Amino acid sequence: AQSVAQPEDQVNVAEGNPLTVKCTYSVSGNPYLFWYVQYPNRGLQFLLKYITGDNLVKGSYGFEAEFNKSQTSFHLKKPSALVSDSALYFCAVRDTGFNDYKLSFGAGTTVTVRA
Amino acid sequence: NAGVTQTPKFQVLKTGQSMTLQCAQDMNHNSMYWYRQDPGMGLRLIYYSASEGTTDKGEVPNGYNVSRLNKREFSLRLESAAPSQTSVYFCASSGYEQYFGPGTRLTVT
Numbered sequence: 102a103q104s105v106a107q108p109e110d111q112v113n114v115a116e117g118n119p120l121t122v123k124c125t126y127s128v129s130g131n132p133y134l135f136w137y138v139q140y141p142n143r144g145l146q147f148l149l150k151y152i153t154g155d156n157l158v159k160g161s162y163g164f165e166a167e168f169n170k171s172q173t174s175f176h177l178k179k180p181s182a183l184v185s186d187s188a189l190y191f192c193a194v195r196d197t198g199f200n201d202y203k204l205s206f207g208a209g210t211t212v213t214v215r216a
Numbered sequence: 217n218a219g220v221t222q223t224p225k226f227q228v229l230k231t232g233q234s235m236t237l238q239c240a241q242d243m244n245h246n247s248m249y250w251y252r253q254d255p256g257m258g259l260r261l262i263y264y265s266a267s268e269g270t271t272d273k274g275e276v277p278n279g280y281n282v283s284r285l286n287k288r289e290f291s292l293r294l295e296s297a298a299p300s301q302t303s304v305y306f307c308a309s310s311g312y313e314q315y316f317g318p319g320t321r322l323t324v325t
Contacts, residue, residue, distance in 0.1 A: 135314075202264070203274070204261075
């Protein structure tokens with residue numbers, strides 16, 4: 102079975118500081134990993150994905166994430182946070198060991214960036 | 217290119233009433249999904265359709281039915297709504313990554 106854990110319900114940072122949102126996963130095969138962002142009263146927007154290749158992936162709005170197979174982690178990072186980055190962030194995993202396309206989502210991390 | 221569209225945006229039902237949530241995508245994706253989002257629980261998969269003509273249960277299928285009408289459309293039906301089905305419902309379609317609709321906020325009283 103595949104699963105994702107986001108250990109922090111909330112992350113608070115000052116504008117201009119680095120932002121990190123943590124994610125760990127569990128799969129039986131190899132993972133496809135994803136980050137999504139949700140602004141209030143909106144659907145989820147895709148930020149970035151890891152499928153294969155370079156462990157550091159870059160995505161939308163200046164976000165990046167690092168795949169670490171030994172630690173089964175895929176933490177989302179941004180070097181300098183903006184107030185507009187305040188939102189709900191979801192990590193998701195797909196286990197390529199199964200022949201379906203289902204994603205499992207973490208419970209979400211609320212990011213608040215203060216001015 | 218509208219992506220994934222959902223109707224309605226809001227709905228209030230009384231216990232025992234039925235309704236159908238509509239979803240359509242214009243990205244020519246084979247796979248489509250229905251999720252519900254509840255506070256602190258992330259997104260939970262209700263049903264999915266890997267391709268036209270097939271549907272499968274997800275984590276929380278009880279109380280719901282789905283129809284994959286054609287490649288574009290995937291509907292979710294609540295036959296007899298219960299207060300526990302108060303939630304925000306999202307439809308998604310996918311290639312590698314999933315693309316989400318704007319959601320339907322459903323309240324069952």
